[in-house]
Amino acid sequence: MSCFKGKYADELIANATYIGTPGKGILAADESTGTIGKRLSSIGVENSESNRRALRELLFCTPGALQYCSGIILFEETLYQKTAAGKPFVEIMKENKVLPGIKVDKGTVELAGTNGETTTTGLDGLGQRCAQYYEAGARFAKWRAVLKISANEPSQLSINENAYGLARYAMICQENGLVPIVEPEILVDGPHDINKCADVTERVLAACYKALNDHHVLLEGTLLKPNMVTPGSDSKKVAPEVVAEYTVRALLRTMPAAVPAVVFLSGGQSEEEATVNLNAINKVQGKKPWSLTFSFGRALQQSTLKAWAGKEENVKKAQEVFLARCKANSEATLGKYQGGAAAEGATESLHIKDYKY
Amino acid sequence: MSAFVGKYADELIKNAKYIATPGKGILAADESTGTIGKRLSSINVENIESNRQALRELLFTTPNALPYLSGVILFEETLYQKTADGKPFVDVLLEANVLPGIKVDKGVVDLAGTNGETTTQGFDGLGARCAAFYKAGARFAKWRAVFKIGATEPSELSIQQNAQGLARYAIICQENGLVPIVEPEILTDGSHDIKKCAYASEMVLAAVYKALNEQHVLLEGTLLKPNMVTPGSDSPKVTPEVIAEYTVTTLRRTVPAAVPGIVFLSGGQSEEEATVNLNAMNKLEVLKPWTLSFSFGRALQASTLKIWGGKAENVEAAQANFLARCKANSEATLGKYGGDGAGGLASESLYVKGYKY
Numbered sequence: 001m002s003c004f005k006g007k008y009a010d011e012l013i014a015n016a017t018y019i020g021t022p023g024k025g026i027l028a029a030d031e032s033t034g035t036i037g038k039r040l041s042s043i044g045v046e047n048s049e050s051n052r053r054a055l056r057e058l059l060f061c062t063p064g065a066l067q068y069c070s071g072i073i074l075f076e077e078t079l080y081q082k083t084a085a086g087k088p089f090v091e092i093m094k095e096n097k098v099l100p101g102i103k104v105d106k107g108t109v110e111l112a113g114t115n116g117e118t119t120t121t122g123l124d125g126l127g128q129r130c131a132q133y134y135e136a137g138a139r140f141a142k143w144r145a146v147l148k149i150s151a152n153e154p155s156q157l158s159i160n161e162n163a164y165g166l167a168r169y170a171m172i173c174q175e176n177g178l179v180p181i182v183e184p185e186i187l188v189d190g191p192h193d194i195n196k197c198a199d200v201t202e203r204v205l206a207a208c209y210k211a212l213n214d215h216h217v218l219l220e221g222t223l224l225k226p227n228m229v230t231p232g233s234d235s236k237k238v239a240p241e242v243v244a245e246y247t248v249r250a251l252l253r254t255m256p257a258a259v260p261a262v263v264f265l266s267g268g269q270s271e272e273e274a275t276v277n278l279n280a281i282n283k284v285q286g287k288k289p290w291s292l293t294f295s296f297g298r299a300l301q302q303s304t305l306k307a308w309a310g311k312e313e314n315v316k317k318a319q320e321v322f323l324a325r326c327k328a329n330s331e332a333t334l335g336k337y338q339g340g341a342a343a344e345g346a347t348e349s350l351h352i353k354d355y356k357y
Numbered sequence: 358m359s360a361f362v363g364k365y366a367d368e369l370i371k372n373a374k375y376i377a378t379p380g381k382g383i384l385a386a387d388e389s390t391g392t393i394g395k396r397l398s399s400i401n402v403e404n405i406e407s408n409r410q411a412l413r414e415l416l417f418t419t420p421n422a423l424p425y426l427s428g429v430i431l432f433e434e435t436l437y438q439k440t441a442d443g444k445p446f447v448d449v450l451l452e453a454n455v456l457p458g459i460k461v462d463k464g465v466v467d468l469a470g471t472n473g474e475t476t477t478q479g480f481d482g483l484g485a486r487c488a489a490f491y492k493a494g495a496r497f498a499k500w501r502a503v504f505k506i507g508a509t510e511p512s513e514l515s516i517q518q519n520a521q522g523l524a525r526y527a528i529i530c531q532e533n534g535l536v537p538i539v540e541p542e543i544l545t546d547g548s549h550d551i552k553k554c555a556y557a558s559e560m561v562l563a564a565v566y567k568a569l570n571e572q573h574v575l576l577e578g579t580l581l582k583p584n585m586v587t588p589g590s591d592s593p594k595v596t597p598e599v600i601a602e603y604t605v606t607t608l609r610r611t612v613p614a615a616v617p618g619i620v621f622l623s624g625g626q627s628e629e630e631a632t633v634n635l636n637a638m639n640k641l642e643v644l645k646p647w648t649l650s651f652s653f654g655r656a657l658q659a660s661t662l663k664i665w666g667g668k669a670e671n672v673e674a675a676q677a678n679f680l681a682r683c684k685a686n687s688e689a690t691l692g693k694y695g696g697d698g699a700g701g702l703a704s705e706s707l708y709v710k711g712y713k714y
Contacts (some may be wrong), residue, residue, distance in 0.1 A: 002559035003610070202359040206570035213563035219610050252615040253360070253576050257646050258606075287614045289646040 004216040008177040012221025013260075015099060015139050016179045019223060020261025020291035023330050024070035028265075028297035029056060030103035030142065032075055039301075045310035053081050058308060059301070060089055062319040066096035068326040073101040073142050073181075073295070079133065090137035101140040101181070102133045104169070108146055117158040120145050120165050123172070130176035140179035142225070142295075143169040147186045149200050149232065154186070159207045167211035174218055181263065181295065183225035184208050188267045189353055190232035198229045198246050205254035219258040225265050225295050226251075228277055233268065233351050244280035252287060261291035266299030268351025274299035275328045275337055282335035293333045298350045300325050361573040365534040369578030370617075372456060372496050373536045376580060377618025377648040380687050381427035383538075385622075385654035386413060387460035387499060389432055396658075402667035410438050415665060416658070417446055419676040423453035425683040430458040430499050430538075430652070436490065447494035458497040458538070459490045461526070465503055474515040477502050477522055480529075487533035497536035499582070499652075500526040504543045506557050506589065511543070516564045524568035531575055538620065538652065540582035541565050545624050546710060547589035555586045555603050562611035576615040582622050582652050583608070585634055590625065590708055597637035604634075605641050605649075614646035621649070623656030625708025628682055631656035632689045639692035650690045657682050660702030678702075 019026065031039065036055070037047035045051050056078055060066070072093060079102055082088045093100050104126060108118035120143060130141065145162035147154040162184060170180035184204050186197065205226065212219065229246040231238055251262060264281075266274040274296060281292050294300075304325065308318035325346070331337040376383065388396065393412070394404035402408050413435050417423070429450055436459055439445050450457050461483060465475035477500060487498065502519035504511040519541060527537035541561050543554065562583065569576065586603040588595055608619060623631040631653060638649050651657075661682065665675035682703070688694040 002556045002563075199359045203570065206359075206567055210563055210567040213559065213611070249615070253613050254570070255613065256610050257612075257614055257644060258609040287646045289614050289644050 002213060002216055003218040004171065004174065005218060006175055008174065009218060009221065011177060012174055012179050012218060016221050016223055017260045019070045019099060019140065019179070019263070020293060021070050022291060022333055024068060025294035025296070025329055025333060026071045026073060026101070026263050027059065027069050027300055028073045028295050029059060029078065029301070030073040030075045030101070031297065032103070033077065039305060040310070043305055043309045049077070051310065052077070055305070055308070056081065056089065057083050058315055058318060059304070059322060060092055062322050065323045065326045066093070066098050068330040069098050071099040071101050071140055073103060075103055079136050079138060094137065099139045100137050101142060102138040102178070104129060104133070104141045104173070105143040111158060111161065114155055114158060115150065115153060117148065117153060117155060118146050119161045123165070123168060126169065126172045127176055130173055130178050134177040138178060140181060140223070141173045142181040142183060144183045144185060147184065147200070147204055149186060149190050149192050149196060154200060154204065159204055163204070163207040163211040166208055167215040167217060170212060170217045170222060171215045174221055179221055179223060181223045181225045182208060182212070183265065185265055185267070186227050188227065188230060188233045188351065191234040192232040193235055194229060194231045194238055194242065194246055197231065198250050201227065201229050201250045202253055205250065209254060209256060219256055220260065222259060224255060224259055224262050226262065227267055228264055228281070233353070240277045240280035243277050244284045247281055248284045248286070248288060255290065257289035259290055261293060263293050263295035266294070266296045266350070268349060269299060270349050271299045271302055271325055271346040273347070275332045276339070278329060279332035279335055279337040282333055291333070294329045296329065300329065302348070302350055303346050359570060359573055360575040361528060361531065362575060363532055365531065366575060366578065368534060369531055369536050369575060373578050373580055374617045376427045376456060376497065376536065376620070377650065378427050379648055380691055381425060382651035382653070382686055382690055383428040383430060383458070383620050384416065384426050384657055385430045385652050386416060386435065386658070387430040387432045387458070388654065389460070390434065396662060397667070400662055400666050406434070408667065409434070412662070412665070413438065413446065414440050415672055415675055416661070416679060417449050419679045422680045422683045423450070423455050425687040426455050428456040428458050428497060430460055432460055436493050436495060451494065456496045457494050458499060459495040459535070461486060461490070461498045461530070462500040468515060468518065471512055471515060472507060472510060474505065474510060474512060475503050476518045480525065483526065483529050484533055487530055487535050491534040495535060497538060497580070498530045499538040499540060501540045501542060504541065504557070504561055506543060506547050506549050506553060511557055511561060516561055520561070520564040520568040523565055524572035524574060527569060527574045527579060528572045531578055536578055536580060538580045538582045539565060539569070540622065542622055542624070543584050545584070545587060545590045545708070548591040549589040550592055551586060551588045551595055551599065551603050554588065555607050558583065558586050558607045559611055562607065566611060566613060576613055577617065579616060581612060581616055581619045583619065584624055585621055590710070597634045600634050601637035601641045605638055605643060605645060609643070609645070612647065616647050618648040618650060620652035623651070623653045623707070625706060626656060627706045628656045628659055628703040630704070632685045632694055633696065635686065636689035636692055636694035639690055648690070651686045653686065655707045657686065659705065659707055663702055
């Protein structure tokens with residue numbers, strides 16, 4: 001075969017498959033220090049290490065929530081943090097059969113000569129970092145490539161750079177025992193319609209899978225974290241069934257069946273929107289040879305964050321809100337979500353123009 | 358979406374899906390005049406039009422055989438031929454719900470500077486030819502690209518040229534109402550093992566699907582005709598189960614689920630070998646999002662040809678033999694072949710070194 005099968009091959013395949021378990025998905029809690037700072041400041045909370053730790057403890061220790069999570073993506077700092085009682089977060093996850101994941105990219109930089117397009121950095125010393133993270137308990141990784149839609153975008157350069165960057169990252173992860181989540185996010189910003197988004201998504205995904213093949217990546221030991229196919233943020237909304245149809249079709253045309261699961265990003269969708277769309281995706285009739293689940297950050301945490309507001313006395317209530325969102329998304333992966341998990345703020349759009357992590 | 362959706366889109370999707378019906382497959386009866394001449398001379402029959410007509414009539418009018426076929430690929434001459442009674446072959450096929458197909462390539466030429474690698478010709482006026490064939494009743498087409506495995510083969514040039522050529526042919530077909538069968542045949546010649554074949558097959562198929570995406574081909578309206586993944590002709594044989602596993606793994610890693618069906622070529626395999634291998638693939642317990650069927654030439658006709666020997670008095674026996682092979686392969690597409698078609702002529706290898714069509 002053309003893929004590289006190193007010493008971690010069987011483990012990679014088992015872990016990638018596990019993450020796609022029906023009824024489970026990923027909590028993306030890997031906000032960098034800068035980004036989590038913006039979230040904390042939105043609820044009037046200081047961006048200190050103990051507050052960052054307190055938020056994550058709130059989430060990871062919500063009674064009954066971890067059963068809905070097959071994985072949690074962490075920022076480096078969090079990988080080494082503990083509960084107030086002194087128990088490593090990684091251990092809590094392990095006990096609850098949740099695979100710890102780690103964000104390994106170092107953000108984006110602009111591609112000179114383009115109209116604000118970017119490439120993602122983080123390849124230097126990546127192998128050693130991955131090996132260390134594996135030692136610390138991580139079993140999957142995440143790297144976010146960003147593309148945008150406009151008159152001349154995404155450019156061929158942007159597509160090639162980002163696809164080959166993702167492939168290189170993926171290979172290095174696999175050499176070091178981490179399942180790579182391949183994330184080619186096409187931003188929702190713009191007035192384009194859903195057809196344009198589908199066209200771009202299909203071209204980007206085709207480029208990604210060609211690059212992964214060129215780099216000998218073992219597809220059975222990877223996951224894809226794409227955007228759903230939707231109209232642009234300045235364009236008229238469409239029904240969830242339409243989003244679902246276009247999204248599944250784009251994947252059927254580009255993603256080989258060897259990939260065990262798709263873990264959608266939520267982009268700027270509100271919590272409820274993201275869940276309802278995921279549910280519609282799982283209700284689409286026809287071929288879907290991979291699991292279709294979630295890897296949500298804002299769409300799992302937003303209303304929980306508001307309910308907490310940094311106050312100890314709000315923890316229980318915040319945890320209830322979080323549990324409800326986890327359960328809702330779990331049901332959505334089975335096409336069984338009936339609605340009604342919306343707490344205050346769950347329908348609030350989380351779109352921020354030209355969002356920077 | 359990135360695919361070209363022209364006026365024939367719905368029809369292409371419908372026809373491709375029909376050809377992929379479980380229990381049915383394709384008879385490849387598109388031997389050019391030169392090639393069929395070799396076949397006829399092997400049974401001491403003169404290569405004249407009436408003999409070519411007689412052979413094809415024998416096959417197409419075999420009682421009860423056509424229900425096992427969803428399509429028959431024809432050479433141009435045959436598309437316009439009739440039975441001895443004056444009934445157009447195209448009508449015979451259409452009445453039995455068999456789609457007529459047409460070979461549209463014009464053979465291979467060497468790629469200068471390579472070690473005997475080739476590219477396929479036939480682009481000039483292809484659109485107009487396809488339109489004329491559609492008028493004459495054809496509903497699908499075939500174009501054969503050839504690769505070989507060697508120390509430095511397949512080369513990057515050969516892969517690029519042939520993948521782009523297949524993609525260009527495919528879109529021209531779709532513009533003119535013909536479902537393109539995409540055939541990237543990697544010859545079995547050589548002493549390489551099955552892993553090497555898998556490696557080459559994955560590289561070639563990844564390049565083919567990237568090219569199809571670039572050329573805006575509607576995958577739902579195409580079929581793939583690949584080689585099975587096997588050891589080289591000068592290498593020790595392996596069991597059908599091993600061939601099945603390697604072949605299906607290769608396809609799962611490269612062929613998007615939007616493609617409705619995969620119709621294998623038989624290469625130099627004996628009739629029985631080809632059937633048994635196809636059967637093993639359909640018995641494999643793994644998710645296969647496309648149907649796995651046959652597009653056999655020699656592996657459906659070889660023993661029938663011998664039994665006929667060009668003599669009218671042998672027609673009945675030859676037809677009974679042909680029916681048996683069609684039935685056997687139909688069962689193989691359902692993983693239900695019991696092996697009762699083995700023995701004698703059916704087990705004779707059809708391998709010819711450096712085979713030229």
